[in-house]
Amino acid sequence: xxxxxxxxxxxxIEDLRARLVYTFSIILLYRLGTYISLPGxxxxxxASLKSQTSSGLxxxxxxxxxxxxxxxxxxxxxxxxxxxxxxxxxxxxxxFPYFQKLQKEGESGRRKMNQYTRYLTIAVLVxxxxxxxxxxxxxLPPSAFIISGSFxxxxxxxxxxxxxxxxxxxxxxxxxxxxxxxxxxxxMVGIIARLPASFVFEVGTRMNGAGGAIAIIVExxxxxxxxxxxxxxxxxxxxxxVQYARRIVGNKxxxxxxxxxxLKINAAGVMPIIxxxxxxxxxxxxxxxxxxxxxxxxxxxxxYGFWYNFVTGLxxxxxxxxxxxxxxxxxxxxxxxxxxxxxxxxxxxGRKTVEFLDSIMSKITLPGSVFLAIVAILPxxxxxxxxxxxxxxxxxxxxxxILVGVVLDTLQQIESHxxxxxxxxxxxxxxxxxxxxxx
Numbered sequence: 438x439x440x441x442x443x444x445x446x447x448x449x450i451e452d453l454r455a456r457l458v459y460t461f462s463i464i465l466l467y468r469l470g471t472y473i474s475l476p477g478x479x480x481x482x483x484a485s486l487k488s489q490t491s492s493g494l495x496x497x498x499x500x501x502x503x504x505x506x507x508x509x510x511x512x513x514x515x516x517x518x519x520x521x522x523x524x525x526x527x528x529x530x531x532x533f534p535y536f537q538k539l540q541k542e543g544e545s546g547r548r549k550m551n552q553y554t555r556y557l558t559i560a561v562l563v564x565x566x567x568x569x570x571x572x573x574x575x576x577l578p579p580s581a582f583i584i585s586g587s588f589x590x591x592x593x594x595x596x597x598x599x600x601x602x603x604x605x606x607x608x609x610x611x612x613x614x615x616x617x618x619x620x621x622x623x624x625m626v627g628i629i630a631r632l633p634a635s636f637v638f639e640v641g642t643r644m645n646g647a648g649g650a651i652a653i654i655v656e657x658x659x660x661x662x663x664x665x666x667x668x669x670x671x672x673x674x675x676x677x678x679v680q681y682a683r684r685i686v687g688n689k690x691x692x693x694x695x696x697x698x699x700l701k702i703n704a705a706g707v708m709p710i711i712x713x714x715x716x717x718x719x720x721x722x723x724x725x726x727x728x729x730x731x732x733x734x735x736x737x738x739x740x741y742g743f744w745y746n747f748v749t750g751l752x753x754x755x756x757x758x759x760x761x762x763x764x765x766x767x768x769x770x771x772x773x774x775x776x777x778x779x780x781x782x783x784x785x786x787g788r789k790t791v792e793f794l795d796s797i798m799s800k801i802t803l804p805g806s807v808f809l810a811i812v813a814i815l816p817x818x819x820x821x822x823x824x825x826x827x828x829x830x831x832x833x834x835x836x837x838x839i840l841v842g843v844v845l846d847t848l849q850q851i852e853s854h855x856x857x858x859x860x861x862x863x864x865x866x867x868x869x870x871x872x873x874x875x876x
Contacts, residue, residue: 446855453616453854460615463607464626470512470600471505471627475593477584478509478573486576497740498718500836503627509573511600516623518565519605520715522557526550527763555605562601566594617847621707625843628836700797703805704765707842709756710813713749741817750810757806767794812838 448454474480490499490507499506502515530536530550539546570593574582582589604623611619717737739745771790780786784793815837 443855447851450854453851456614456616457851460611460617460622463611463615463619464622467512467604467607467623468503468626468630470603471503471510471630472508473511474509475511475513475596477582477589477593478577479581479583480509482577482581483507483509485578486573489576497714500628500631501624501714503623503630505627509577511596512604513569514562514565514597514601515627516601516604516608516620517715517718518561518601519554519558519620520711521719522554522561524712524715525557526554527759531759555602558601558605559598562598563594566597569597570594616850617843621839621843622847624711625839628840632836698770698794700765700794700801701805702801703757703809704798704802705757705760705805705809707839708760709753709806709809710838712756712760713752713813716752717745717749741820746814746817749813753810753813754806757809758802761798761802765798767791767798770794809838 447457474483486509487507490496495506498515498517501517502510502513505512505515526536530540536550539549542549567590570590605620608619608623611617611622613619717740737745737748768791771787771794774780774790775786781790781793784790
């Protein structure tokens, strides 16, 4: 079979094989860390904490941490503090000229920005760690704490901070020496880790309904595939034709070749959803993960309520435009075309080309951003349709988009290694379609 032969080809390439083994080893190390509880806590008495994180926004937070939150693990705070710090740094890059300058300095500027992001992450962790411990004291019985007092608090905050920083380091190692984006892979693995148990729970809950277990499983798989197919369909591109001159004599062009600029409908990927979810978790973190009688807090911590999903959708649309503006620069594209003797037919080079590209990006980003917003609120729609809240988190929204996006990005990297060494890719066409564009 073609798939088996492709897998054999993957393991024939020494560099690719080493990267895959390295990536799986790092992921295994991360998963082992999620089961190591904080020193001074009895792991056998975490039932109430697991019950608290079984659904809702707490369940989403637990999912992003790969189940470490409900395990009172050394990795309990997960990677979200780093995501929050990254959001702040990117916003600072718009507001302050100093950070704007760093973003334009290439590799050296990127390293400085990363260093500032790490410092800010530590500050977030120092604030977030004590609130997590307050939640532990509120949820767990006193007998669950083998050690208590100031020593437990200080040592646990240090361990939680070190745990998140270690996860960041693991993600960077995967990006540098493995396959795929490390941070995205870690988030994806955390989502996958909870998917089987949630699927079994969903089937068990609906066993008493009409049709039996087989019909229920087929229905869920079908709906899951429909959502995935919709995501792949909308992750296409708009192709802008560019004419390049082969030979220019005087003011006349002779010959020439036409190529295309692939402009993605969703150039921002999954980052707007991740950023929006990080911000929507702030009210929960500020009240110490505990239940509150405040109407504002209740409204913005109920992930199946109207106001939570409405604000989340608006944030996703805003972040999509924001992230697209960072990743796609029409001015740079126009300059590159002009330097290489290219132009868009019917559009003058220079400012007119910049305006044309900017107009195209604005038009295709709007439906892409609205699509991301709809996907993000799918769990709330699924709950209203009758699915359990545990499985609804995986059925749509953040989870499924991250799964599809990260898997496609990782497979694209694997395919590029195969094609560079003249092996067939993972698809018959030799190219994975979807996020990188269609034919």
